[in-house]
Amino acid sequence: MQFLQSVIIRVCTTLITLIGVAVIVFFTVRVVPGNPIAMMLPPGATEADVARLTALYGLDKPIPQQFVIWLSGVLHGDFGTSITTKQPVLQLVLSRLPATLELSVMALSIAIVIGGIMALTGTRQRGTKTEAAIDVGNGMALSIPDFLWGLILILAFGVLIPIFHISGRVTPSLALPFTSNFYLTESLLRLRFDLWLDIAAHMFMPALALAIPLAAIIGQLLKQSLKETMHLDYVTLARTKGYGETHVILREALPNAILPTLTLVGVQFTFLIGGTVIIERLFSYEGLGNMAIDAVINRDLPLIQGIVILFAVIFTGVNLLVDLTYAALNPRLRHA
Amino acid sequence: MLDGRSQIKRKLPTRLVLSASWLILLAIAAICAPRIAPFDPLAQDLFLGQLPPFWVQGHEPGYLLGTDSLGRDVLSRILYGARLALTVALIAGSITCIIGATMGLLAGFLRGWVDIVISRAIDIWMAFPPVLFSILLIAVLGPSLTSIIIAIVVIDWTRFARVIRAEAMSQGAMDYVASAQIAGRSRVSTMLTEILPNVLPTITVLLTLEMGIAIIVEAILSFVNLSISTDDPTWGGMIAEGRASIHQTWWVLVFPLITLFLTVLSFSQLGEGLKDRFDPVLR
Amino acid sequence: MSFLTIHNLSARLKGRPDQILRRVSLQVAAGEVRGLVGESGAGKSMIGKAILGTLPNSVEISGGQIILDGTDLLALPPAQRRRLIGAKCALIPQDPLTALNPSRRIGPQITNRLVDILGWSRSDAEKRALNLLAEVQIPDPARVMRCYPHELSGGMRQRILIASAFAAEPKLIIADEPTTALDVTVQKQILKLIAAMQARHGTALLFVTHDLGVVSKVCQSLSVLYAGMVLEDSTIPDFFAAPKHPYSRALLQATPKYTDPDGSLTPVPDAVIAATRAEVEASDRSAHV
Ligand SMILES: Nc1ncnc2c1ncn2[C@@H]1O[C@H](COP(=O)(O)OP(=O)(O)OP(=O)(O)O)[C@@H](O)[C@H]1O
Numbered sequence: 017m018q019f020l021q022s023v024i025i026r027v028c029t030t031l032i033t034l035i036g037v038a039v040i041v042f043f044t045v046r047v048v049p050g051n052p053i054a055m056m057l058p059p060g061a062t063e064a065d066v067a068r069l070t071a072l073y074g075l076d077k078p079i080p081q082q083f084v085i086w087l088s089g090v091l092h093g094d095f096g097t098s099i100t101t102k103q104p105v106l107q108l109v110l111s112r113l114p115a116t117l118e119l120s121v122m123a124l125s126i127a128i129v130i131g132g133i134m135a136l137t138g139t140r141q142r143g144t145k146t147e148a149a150i151d152v153g154n155g156m157a158l159s160i161p162d163f164l165w166g167l168i169l170i171l172a173f174g175v176l177i178p179i180f181h182i183s184g185r186v187t188p189s190l191a192l193p194f195t196s197n198f199y200l201t202e203s204l205l206r207l208r209f210d211l212w213l214d215i216a217a218h219m220f221m222p223a224l225a226l227a228i229p230l231a232a233i234i235g236q237l238l239k240q241s242l243k244e245t246m247h248l249d250y251v252t253l254a255r256t257k258g259y260g261e262t263h264v265i266l267r268e269a270l271p272n273a274i275l276p277t278l279t280l281v282g283v284q285f286t287f288l289i290g291g292t293v294i295i296e297r298l299f300s301y302e303g304l305g306n307m308a309i310d311a312v313i314n315r316d317l318p319l320i321q322g323i324v325i326l327f328a329v330i331f332t333g334v335n336l337l338v339d340l341t342y343a344a345l346n347p348r349l350r351h352a
Numbered sequence: 353m354l355d356g357r358s359q360i361k362r363k364l365p366t367r368l369v370l371s372a373s374w375l376i377l378l379a380i381a382a383i384c385a386p387r388i389a390p391f392d393p394l395a396q397d398l399f400l401g402q403l404p405p406f407w408v409q410g411h412e413p414g415y416l417l418g419t420d421s422l423g424r425d426v427l428s429r430i431l432y433g434a435r436l437a438l439t440v441a442l443i444a445g446s447i448t449c450i451i452g453a454t455m456g457l458l459a460g461f462l463r464g465w466v467d468i469v470i471s472r473a474i475d476i477w478m479a480f481p482p483v484l485f486s487i488l489l490i491a492v493l494g495p496s497l498t499s500i501i502i503a504i505v506v507i508d509w510t511r512f513a514r515v516i517r518a519e520a521m522s523q524g525a526m527d528y529v530a531s532a533q534i535a536g537r538s539r540v541s542t543m544l545t546e547i548l549p550n551v552l553p554t555i556t557v558l559l560t561l562e563m564g565i566a567i568i569v570e571a572i573l574s575f576v577n578l579s580i581s582t583d584d585p586t587w588g589g590m591i592a593e594g595r596a597s598i599h600q601t602w603w604v605l606v607f608p609l610i611t612l613f614l615t616v617l618s619f620s621q622l623g624e625g626l627k628d629r630f631d632p633v634l635r
Numbered sequence: 636m637s638f639l640t641i642h643n644l645s646a647r648l649k650g651r652p653d654q655i656l657r658r659v660s661l662q663v664a665a666g667e668v669r670g671l672v673g674e675s676g677a678g679k680s681m682i683g684k685a686i687l688g689t690l691p692n693s694v695e696i697s698g699g700q701i702i703l704d705g706t707d708l709l710a711l712p713p714a715q716r717r718r719l720i721g722a723k724c725a726l727i728p729q730d731p732l733t734a735l736n737p738s739r740r741i742g743p744q745i746t747n748r749l750v751d752i753l754g755w756s757r758s759d760a761e762k763r764a765l766n767l768l769a770e771v772q773i774p775d776p777a778r779v780m781r782c783y784p785h786e787l788s789g790g791m792r793q794r795i796l797i798a799s800a801f802a803a804e805p806k807l808i809i810a811d812e813p814t815t816a817l818d819v820t821v822q823k824q825i826l827k828l829i830a831a832m833q834a835r836h837g838t839a840l841l842f843v844t845h846d847l848g849v850v851s852k853v854c855q856s857l858s859v860l861y862a863g864m865v866l867e868d869s870t871i872p873d874f875f876a877a878p879k880h881p882y883s884r885a886l887l888q889a890t891p892k893y894t895d896p897d898g899s900l901t902p903v904p905d906a907v908i909a910a911t912r913a914e915v916e917a918s919d920r921s922a923h924v
């Protein structure tokens with residue numbers, strides 16, 4: 017009962033946050049100097065043309081009224097029409113979302129694998145030089161943001177040892193039989209491993225750049241909580257039963273040490289998704305972030321609004337999901 | 353606890369020394385840029401375009417780190433870029449720190465509706481993709497130094513507010529604060545004389561880290577060509593040029609990247625090093 | 636030949652001269668209950684940890700032997716040693732609140748040693764666990780097997796840990812102050828339970844405690860420890876009739892039950908402590924020669 021109640025409260029605060037985001041974005045983009053309509057018309061267009069188009073996009077009404085119209089549209093799934101491409105914003109955004117989602121999830125998986133290995137190795141080798149080396153490596157990885165890792169990876173594996181692709185999502189000359197934009201997932205489902213390999217090879221560098229700082233955070237935090245757990249009595253008791261170090265770490269300590277890491281990974285995952293904006297730009301990867309920067313440069317207000325709202329929905333959704341998972345995984349909370 | 357770590361940490365402020373040295377060196381270079389830069393960073397010379405750095409075949413004496421495709425000297429541009437980077441780090445970092453820390457102190461110590469409003473604002477801010485939001489702000493405000501600073505302050509104040517709020521809350525729960533209150537001091541005066549000094553170490557650490565972040569944000573903004581006017585030398589701008597012509601003139605990317613890397617690493621290591629020094633357990 | 640023989644065991648903090656155990660010798664015969672008493676910090680737990688191989692990383696064994704059932708543990712490779720300990724020894728820990736893994740159900744925590752280390756079938760192990768839970772007087776064992784630790788009281792958990800210790804029919808159980816973390820009312824029951832289980836299974840027991848009153852009820856022999864050194868090694872009747880070492884005598888006097896119940900409690904006198912310290916130091920010096 018209590019659990020349900022806290023879920024409802026959590027969902028409500030999430031909605032308030034989203035409305036806050038919508039208000040701020042809406043009013044921020046309205047302040048843009050220069051008339052975006054005038055920019056999209058060919059030179060020599062008349063005042064009347066500008067006025068007609070302005071009215072068409074609803075930009076002539078007072079701003080609060082524009083907001084109400086826009087919000088009621090949003091609630092009906094209508095995010096308006098992109099000024100530059102004249103396509104519905106929702107359609108544009110949804111067509112790019114899969115690319116960004118696949119990139120983010122790949123990055124998260126890489127981060128969990130690297131971070132997990134670092135934490136487990138560091139715990140297994142605690143007190144040795146290996147642990148010290150892992151600590152130094154984690155410290156470095158944490159200090160450097162994804163943008164710089166991206167550039168370093170481009171130099172290292174795009175130029176110095178050119179083994180990975182450093183731009184685009186897929187080799188342009190390949191014929192793609194896909195019906196969705198989840199290229200990586202769909203190529204796997206269609207058993208087209210040749211395509212999968214090409215797409216993964218394009219994705220690997222940007223995903224790694226996004227993953228490195230998160231891997232370091234996971235490595236540090238998980239190692240710390242593993243080491244704390246290793247001192248607890250039930251771990252000692254398991255040792256006296258005849259279990260070896262590896263079993264003790266994996267079976268006894270890890271399930272209890274992982275919960276605090278999980279919450280943090282949730283928040284950090286939203287930071288990672290935020291990082292896709294610049295990383296997609298850096299690697300010319302055709303995702304949401306890249307489209308967002310183009311939209312800003314072209315002053316495509318409806319599109320900017322749509323993308324920012326979508327990001328906010330993803331961020332708050334991830335956080336909500338993490339909180340619920342946390343509650344579901346922790347037996348003490350579940351039965352409380 | 354009896355383990356060797358505490359001793360090692362005390363023995364090795366090496367990272368503090370190293371990072372501080374690099375930052376001081378960079379600051380001096382930035383201040384003296386007009387005197388020590390070998391060339392005018394804006395001077396184009398198409399006959400001297402795409403010169404490699406001094407140890408590579410085909411270099412031109414004087415152009416130590418080579419030139420870009422327009423024949424502008426890479427070293428001079430890095431030096432002038434440092435001026436912008438450090439200016440942004442100092443000004444944007446400090447303003448972010450003052451605003452964010454104030455918000456955090458107010459929310460954490462006064463609690464009540466102030467806390468509710470500020471916490472809600474923090475929640476909303478955390479739902480924005482920060483890079484995209486800063487780019488959007490620059491597009492709205494128009495590219496200029498002031499815009500960069502405003503964008504950084506607007507997206508990053510929550511970094512301070514979140515941490516300082518939590519610290520102020522735990523400090524506010526302690527006995528000495530209660531006794532100051534009983535002694536009849538006003539809440540604001542208690543906040544400034546009892547809480548602020550105790551969160552000052554944290555603020556210092558966060559400020560140091562924030563300066564590194566500000567430099568990265570500035571680099572990202574100039575990378576997408578939204579920093580200051582397009583001609584002025586910026587590290588991010590050079591990196592963007594270098595990225596575009598990476599297979600022809602790698603040095604246009606590599607040297608600003610190394611400078612940016614070392615600077616960001618130094619700020620971060622300085623911050624972490626200070627954190628260890630301030631940590632009473634390790635002291 | 637005793638089941639457990641500790642011979643001249645010394646331990647110290649790694650890389651430092653600080654002695655934690657000083658040439659400790661003690662024996663536990665098969666089926667015997669030996670008390671191990673001493674003030675806090677005397678090194679009682681360290682002896683238990685040395686036997687079980689769970690010493691903290693900062694402590695190293697600097698000499699001596701631990702012979703379990705004829706095998707010198709310290710000479711075995713770690714994996715083999717662990718398996719031997721797992722099969723022949725068990726621990727009843729001090730604090731039942733922290734000695735059960737909070738994220739696993741009770742059942743597997745009792746059966747895991749049987750299945751993973753000793754190769755029992757899962758159903759046999761579960762049957763065994765159910766019997767043992769009934770034996771330690773847990774109501775509705777089948778339900779408890781499916782519980783998480785936080786759903787059970789401290790006394791219940793300690794019963795479960797006792798059941799778990801006896802699960803593999805070990806030859807030696809080390810109980811490190813198994814009741815100090817419990818309610819006074821529960822302490823007596825748990826103590827009785829341990830004694831009854833020990834008698835029924837004929838397991839040797841090394842019983843670590845501060846409390847001479849408990850020792851007199853549960854144990855057959857005892858070792859008195861001070862600053863990591865064994866001062867006295869007697870049978871219970873001999874000890875309570877006439878303790879040999881002045882420190883033991885003072886310790887006995889400091890225990891309320893064995894002095895006049897109305898009389899005031901006499902702490903161990905400073906003079907006795909000083910004399911004992913001197914003895915410890917003298918023995919250190921002689922060991923260095
Ligand atoms: N993790 C550790 N690292 C280093 N020294 C330790 C550690 N744990 C205990 N010691 C030291 O070892 C000595 C013996 O400790 P031990 O825990 O065996 O005492 P004890 O007799 O069990 O005391 P108590 O009755 O309080 O449990 C003490 O001097 C203690 O300071």
Ligand SMILES: [Mg+2]
Nearest residue numbers: 679680681811
């Ligand atoms: Mg003890």
